[in-house]
Amino acid sequence: MSILNIGILAHVDAGKTSLTxxxxxxxxxxxxxxxxxxxxxxxxxxxxxxxxxxxxxxAVVSFQLGELKVNLIDTxxxxxxxxxxxxxxxxxxxxxxxxxxxxxxxxxxxxLARAIRAAGLPxxxxxxKIDRVGARSDAILADIREKLGLNxxxxxxxxxxxxxxxxxxxxxxxxxxxxxxxxEALAESSERVIAEFDRTDGQPGRAFLEQELRRQVATGDAxxxxxxxxxxxxxxxxxxxxxxxxxxxxDDPRDAPAAASVFKIERQPGGEKLVYVRVFGGRFEVRQQxxxxxxxxxxxxxxxxxxxxxxxxxxxxxxxxxxxxxxxxIAALHGLRSARIGDVIGEEELEPRRFExxxxxxxxxxxxxxxxxxxxxxxxxxxxxxSEQDPLISLRQRNEAGEISVRLFxxxxxxxxxxxxxxxxxxxxxxxxxxxxxxxxPTGSGEHLELMxxxxxxxxxTIGVRLEPGPAGSGIGYSVREMGSMPPAHYxxxxxxxxxxxxxxxxxxxxxxxxxxxxxxxxxxYSSPTSTAGDFRKxxxxxxxxxxxAAGTEVCEPVERLELDxxxxxxxxxxxxxxxxxxxxxxxxxxxxxHRIICEIPTAELPAIEQQLPRLSRGEGSWESSFLRxxxxxxxxxxxxxxxPNPLNRTQYFLEVG
Numbered sequence: 102m103s104i105l106n107i108g109i110l111a112h113v114d115a116g117k118t119s120l121t122x123x124x125x126x127x128x129x130x131x132x133x134x135x136x137x138x139x140x141x142x143x144x145x146x147x148x149x150x151x152x153x154x155x156x157x158x159x160a161v162v163s164f165q166l167g168e169l170k171v172n173l174i175d176t177x178x179x180x181x182x183x184x185x186x187x188x189x190x191x192x193x194x195x196x197x198x199x200x201x202x203x204x205x206x207x208x209x210x211x212x213l214a215r216a217i218r219a220a221g222l223p224x225x226x227x228x229x230k231i232d233r234v235g236a237r238s239d240a241i242l243a244d245i246r247e248k249l250g251l252n253x254x255x256x257x258x259x260x261x262x263x264x265x266x267x268x269x270x271x272x273x274x275x276x277x278x279x280x281x282x283x284x285e286a287l288a289e290s291s292e293r294v295i296a297e298f299d300r301t302d303g304q305p306g307r308a309f310l311e312q313e314l315r316r317q318v319a320t321g322d323a324x325x326x327x328x329x330x331x332x333x334x335x336x337x338x339x340x341x342x343x344x345x346x347x348x349x350x351x352d353d354p355r356d357a358p359a360a361a362s363v364f365k366i367e368r369q370p371g372g373e374k375l376v377y378v379r380v381f382g383g384r385f386e387v388r389q390q391x392x393x394x395x396x397x398x399x400x401x402x403x404x405x406x407x408x409x410x411x412x413x414x415x416x417x418x419x420x421x422x423x424x425x426x427x428x429x430x431i432a433a434l435h436g437l438r439s440a441r442i443g444d445v446i447g448e449e450e451l452e453p454r455r456f457e458x459x460x461x462x463x464x465x466x467x468x469x470x471x472x473x474x475x476x477x478x479x480x481x482x483x484x485x486x487x488s489e490q491d492p493l494i495s496l497r498q499r500n501e502a503g504e505i506s507v508r509l510f511x512x513x514x515x516x517x518x519x520x521x522x523x524x525x526x527x528x529x530x531x532x533x534x535x536x537x538x539x540x541x542x543p544t545g546s547g548e549h550l551e552l553m554x555x556x557x558x559x560x561x562x563t564i565g566v567r568l569e570p571g572p573a574g575s576g577i578g579y580s581v582r583e584m585g586s587m588p589p590a591h592y593x594x595x596x597x598x599x600x601x602x603x604x605x606x607x608x609x610x611x612x613x614x615x616x617x618x619x620x621x622x623x624x625x626x627y628s629s630p631t632s633t634a635g636d637f638r639k640x641x642x643x644x645x646x647x648x649x650x651a652a653g654t655e656v657c658e659p660v661e662r663l664e665l666d667x668x669x670x671x672x673x674x675x676x677x678x679x680x681x682x683x684x685x686x687x688x689x690x691x692x693x694x695x696h697r698i699i700c701e702i703p704t705a706e707l708p709a710i711e712q713q714l715p716r717l718s719r720g721e722g723s724w725e726s727s728f729l730r731x732x733x734x735x736x737x738x739x740x741x742x743x744x745x746p747n748p749l750n751r752t753q754y755f756l757e758v759g
Contacts, residue, residue, distance in 0.1 A: 104351045104429040106379065107344065108159075108174040108189050110217070111199035112209035116229040119331035120199055120340075121162070121175045127337050128164040130418030134334075159185045159365060161377065161431055163415035166345045172415055172431045185491075188364045188442060190216060192379030192431065195223040195348040197340070202228050202236035202259070202328070206248040211725040214249040223318050223348055224251070226326040227340050231259040232267040232333055242326060248723075251324045254286045254314060255279075257339050259328040269328050269336040274307050287313050290322040311346075319349045351429035352381070359383030359391065360447040363440050366490050367433075375413070375433045376440045385434065385446070386425035387412055393437055394445045410436030441489065463494075463508040464659055464704045464728075467515060468533035470505070476528050481505065483526040487518065494518075497744055509535065511708070537705035539658050539739060540731055541606035542614045543570045547651030549644050550621060553632075557752075559759040562636040564595065565621035568648040571614045573730070577603060578616040587624050594634040595619055598641035607646070607654045607749065609741030617645065639758045646748035656738035657731035659704040665714070666695040667722040674717050682706040695721075701729060 111117035122134045159176045174193065176186045190196075196217050200210060217224055228241055238259045245253055256279070261267040272279040284305060288294040294313055297305040317323035325347050329336020365377035378385075385391065386409070393405045413433035414423035426432040437446070471480040481496075484505060488494040497506040509515055515532050522528045550565035551558050571578060579599055581592065599617050606612040624632035663684070667675050669691070675698060676686055684702040691697075702710065707726060714722055746757040 102168060102170050104170050104172065104353070105344070105348060106172045106174070106192065106194045106351055106429075106431060107197055107348065108176055108186075108193045108195075109197045109199060110176055110186060110213045112201070112204070112207040112213075115199045115201045115204070115207070115210070116331045117199045118175055120197075120227060120229060120337075121173065123331045123334055123337050124173070124341065125162060125164060125418060127334070127341060128166065130162070130164045159189045161415050162418055165417060166341060169345055169350070170430075171344065174431075186213065187216065190220040190222065192362055192364045193220075193222055194351045195225070195344075197225050197227055197344070199227050199229050199331075200241065200245060201233075202230045202238065202241055202262070203233045205237070205241050205723075206244045207723060208725050211248060212727075214251065215727075218321065221321065223321060224324045225318075225340070225343055225348060226251070226253065226324055227331075227336075228259075228326060228328045229331050231262055231269070231328050231335070232265050232330045234263050236262045236267070238262060238328060245326065252286055252289055252317075252322060253324050253326045254283050256325050256327050256343060257329075257336065265333070267330060267333075267335065269339065271339065274311065280305070280307070280310060283310050283314065287317060287323060290317060315347055315349075318347045353427075353429045354382045355384065355428050357382035357428065358448050359385055359389075360445065361385060361434075363442055363444045363446065366440065366442055368486055368490070373435065374438060374440070375435065376437045376446075377431065377433050378446055380426055380428050380430050380432065382428050383448070384425050384427045385409060385412065385432070391437075391446050391448060393440050394447060395441065395443065405439040407437045407439060409434050442491075463510045464538055465509045465511065465535040466497075466506050466538050467509055467535045468505070469507050469518075469530050470533075472529040472531060479526065480522070480528050480530065483522055483528055487521065508538065536739070536741075537658060537703075539610045539656050539734070539741075541608060541610045541612045541654040541656055542573075542731075542733075543568060543612070543649060543652040544655050545570065545652045547648040547653070548620070549647035549651060551640055551644050553623070553625070557755065558640075559755055560636050560640045561625050561630060561632040562640045563621060563623035564619070564637065564640050564644045566599075566644050566648050567618045567620050568645070568652050569616045569618075570652070571616050573614055575614050575616075577613060579619075580616075581619045582621075585622060587622055588634075590634045591622070591624055591632070591637050592619075594637040595622060595641050598638045599645055602642040602645040602748065603649075605741075605743055607650050608656055608738060609743050610656060612649065612654065617648075642746075643748040643751065643754055647751070650749060655733045657733050660701055660729045660732045661704050661707055661726040662729040663698075663700050663702050663707070663710075663724060663726045665698040665700075665718075665722060665724040666692060667698065667714075667718040668694075669696050671718045671722070672696045672698065675714065675722070678710060678713050678717055682710045684710070702726075703732075704728075 109117050109121055125131045126134045159174050161172060161174055163170060163172050174189045176189050198213060200206060226245065230236055242253055242255060245251055257272050258270040259267060260270050284294060284298060291313060297309055314323055318325065325343050327336055327340050327343055329340060360382040361378035361380045363376055363378050367375040369375060389409045391407055391409060393407050395403055397403050412423045412426050413420050414426055415431060471477055484496055488496055495508045519530055519532065522530050546569045548567045553561055553563045577600060579596055603612040665675060672689060679686065679700050679702060682702060683706050684700045686700045688699045689696060714724060746754050748754050
């Protein structure tokens with residue numbers, strides 16, 4: 102049986118989950134269509150999702166289109182949960198992008214389209230809500246072509262726009278009404294279409310155009326677009342036919358070695374871990390011994406051997422235990438206790454599918470604290486489980502009182518975490534104000550040497566390092582000037598601890614864009630006591646931070662590129678608000694009926710300005726932001742409280758770790 106794995110993506114409230122419900126109803130998976138507002142949808146299973154009416158976690162459901170099995174992943178639309186979207190993109194064969202016929206292309210729509218292109222996935226567009234007041238057709242297609250840069254091939258038309266009785270007109274692919282615009286669109290990226298057009302005197306024929314459309318959809322050069330309404334069910338049959346006709350199927354290398362990628366992890370009520378995988382090769386079966394593989398920060402492959410104890414397969418809207426799952430499919434595996442999101446599961450050493458990150462890491466950090474001081478450990482354990490399900494929620498223990506810092510995308514995610522901890526773990530928490538996450542960069546070069554037995558150094562090790570600045574975006578480089586006679590474990594201990602020490606710089610922020618050289622390292626080997634790898638782990642943070650302090654650092658904040666389309670008469674007010682928010686206007690120019698403003702603005706200012714923009718642009722503006730770079734903060738740079746012993750206080754540090 103052929104398999105197709107698709108994701109449904111959209112800006113929040115564009116009708117993504119409603120479309121999922123309508124598809125499941127049309128394919129016989131569910132008897133009646135659930136309601137997002139009433140919390141009765143098939144894929145929003147969390148109580149929190151049902152209560153809020155938004156998708157928070159990606160969900161998998163399967164349905165049949167004739168002989169084709171389709172695994173559908175319903176993803177969150179809210180920007181605070183883009184990590185779920187990115188993880189889903191890594192295991193899909195194609196995407197259905199939902200665009201509202203009323204609101205059109207929105208900020209998250211642009212981000213999603215950019216992410217889909219980055220993942221190299223074929224795409225089909227569903228223009229939803231043709232029955233809503235204010236619905237548009239030609240203008241929406243023009244927006245999709247211009248703002249998303251997609252070569253759209255219109256597959257049907259909307260009639261009675263803006264009325265509850267709105268319908269769609271099916272376009273026969275034998276008729277000029279479809280063929281003429283299709284030829285024009287397909288010819289944009291194919292000389293074959295032009296040659297066939299000339300050869301047939303302008304009548305290339307349905308079979309040729311369908312074959313060419315299928316080929317260009319697979320390469321991302323063309324995008325079929327369908328109009329409809331998920332609320333009334335109009336146009337759903339056409340979309341399903343389009344999914345079956347145009348989107349390329351999953352590869353099926355069943356004879357290849359067993360290989361799968363982990364894209365989601367859940368915990369069952371009893372605490373058992375469910376590991377969701379996309380199978381890229383071979384098969385996985387119950388009681389099979391497999392390798393759980395990942396690359397560490399040193400680009401080395403780590404492996405843990407595990408045994409699959411059960412396999413959950415998705416079939417026609419239900420989940421059932423199976424003996425095995427094959428290449429091309431999606432499944433949930435039991436028994437893989439060490440698995441993490443992003444791991445590769447396989448029988449031999451292999452590489453995961455590599456994607457450039459489509460979305461930036463969380464830019465905010467907030468302190469979370471248990472209301473009941475006696476629940477500190479319970480809070481910590483709960484947060485560790487949540488961070489296992491979402492690796493971008495990284496944790497930092499702040500102090501003995503139980504304060505923990507959590508990385509976040511936004512305030513809605515903060516509210517969701519708070520409600521989840523209360524409802525699922527019985528822990529009431531409070532959050533502090535969100536703070537933008539900065540970085541530190543060295544501004545010069547610095548060295549430091551610690552000799553064992555000298556200057557009150559109680560640790561049985563000698564270490565010297567030199568730290569130098571590197572180019573922006575270069576990360577951290579490390580080298581050893583000259584390998585001596587120390588055991589390899591000692592050198593490894595120094596290298597690992599260098600990276601750990603640089604997670605907190607002089608002002609507490611993570612240090613990057615630098616190069617560290619181990620200039621000297623000596624150990625006691627032939628007398629008692631002898632040096633251990635632990636001695637080098639203890640001493641390295643002090644040496645690195647002292648060298649960093651000698652080099653000097655600057656705190657840098659993230660800056661976004663913000664592009665806005667606003668009515669001409671609102672440009673002044675919008676630009677004024679941007680400047681007050683430390684924005685720097687780069688350009689303004691007329692762009693059709695709107696004016697486009699391009700500016701650079703600190704990430705810390707972006708949430709406030711995004712709240713003002715609907716009012717300033719009378720609800721007609723649209724905008725898109727993307728991470729641009731880190732920029733030094735020259736006046737009163739913020740500090741981040743340190744965790745653990747402070748290597749910058751030499752005397753106290755030795756008292757704590759010596």
